[in-house]
Amino acid sequence: MYGLLAANVALYALEGSPTESIDTGAWVLLLLLFEWETGGWRLPPWSQPLVRGLRAMAGLVVVWACIDYALAGERLDFANALTWLGVILALELELRVSAEHLHFHRARQWAARGLYLALAGFALAWWGLAAAGEAEAWLDAWDASLWLAAFAAIELNVFGLAGPASTGERRISSSES
Secondary structure, three states, X not given: OHHHHHHHHHHHHXXXXXXXXXXXXXXXXXXXXXXHHHOOOOOOOOHHHHHHHHHHHHHHHHHHXXXXXXHOOOHHHHHHHHHHHHHHHHHHHHHHOXXXXXXXXXXXXXXXXXXXXXXXXXHHHHHHHHHOOOOOHHHHHHHHHHHHHHHHHHHHHHXXXXXXXXXXXXXXXXXXO
């Protein structure tokens, strides 16, 4: 999956706008750091501030890109970016809120389903634009589809649904966050 995401960054560097290129690279970094932090790997104590700093920097970049899309009048890109920020918030809350808050977690799951449904709608919209002949839409359609697949894999891994190799849910305690 990371190979495809790296190729995606290269495609945006060649074919996309500067904002899209930076945004895509920041998302790959966020995804990598999120999986590293939640994967159950023991991080050396010296690396934890580095990981948090890189995540904060990448998070600021994706928020900046979302704002830039809005200022540029790119409504579909803005709506997509804003929805992805909602997905990240939902994932972070799922990992950081105690498991004893069952109602919260059920509500988060429903909200996440709605967000993913919206993201699938954006992907379909871009595929439709690409099929209608809009030259730049194919890259956005590919990107939207790829990220949906990536986050489906992440959710399976992070929440222990990936199969027998999975060790179950991995929650970040408040002392780790």
